[in-house]
Amino acid sequence: MQNNIRNTNLRFNLDKEQQRRAWEYLQTMDRQDFKSYSQVISLALVDYFDRYYRTQADPYLETREREELFVKQIVDAVANSLKQALPLFLSGLTAGMAQREPQIRRPFQHLKIHSQIVM
Numbered sequence: 001m002q003n004n005i006r007n008t009n010l011r012f013n014l015d016k017e018q019q020r021r022a023w024e025y026l027q028t029m030d031r032q033d034f035k036s037y038s039q040v041i042s043l044a045l046v047d048y049f050d051r052y053y054r055t056q057a058d059p060y061l062e063t064r065e066r067e068e069l070f071v072k073q074i075v076d077a078v079a080n081s082l083k084q085a086l087p088l089f090l091s092g093l094t095a096g097m098a099q100r101e102p103q104i105r106r107p108f109q110h111l112k113i114h115s116q117i118v119m
Contacts, residue, residue, distance in 0.1 A: 010041075 012023040026037055034040045055061050 012019045014020045014023060026040065029040060034043075
């Protein structure tokens with residue numbers, strides 16, 4: 001098992017904004033969600049490099065993701081509007097059907113067609 005563990009040291013320069021923020025995140029992280037520095041750093045590195053290599057292979061990935069998010073927001077907004085408006089629409093439709101006069105139905109009568117053959 002010892003052969004599968006690698007050690008490394010990290011150094012944070014707190015005068016640099018990004019490194020200071022990274023250090024602050026490590027100091028204030030929720031220990032219930034993140035058990036160790038190793039777990040957090042490995043999650044962050046894998047996420048960062050996975051995304052980096054995907055965008056290298058597909059330069060329009062971020063644009064498509066934004067477009068898909070925008071479309072999802074539109075679909076969700078329409079769905080929410082329908083949820084709010086549909087009951088009122090259906091009750092109005094039902095009330096309108098109840099007020100409508102019943103149509104008198106006449107039995108279908110076959111028309112007799114007389115044809116004459118002229119010779």
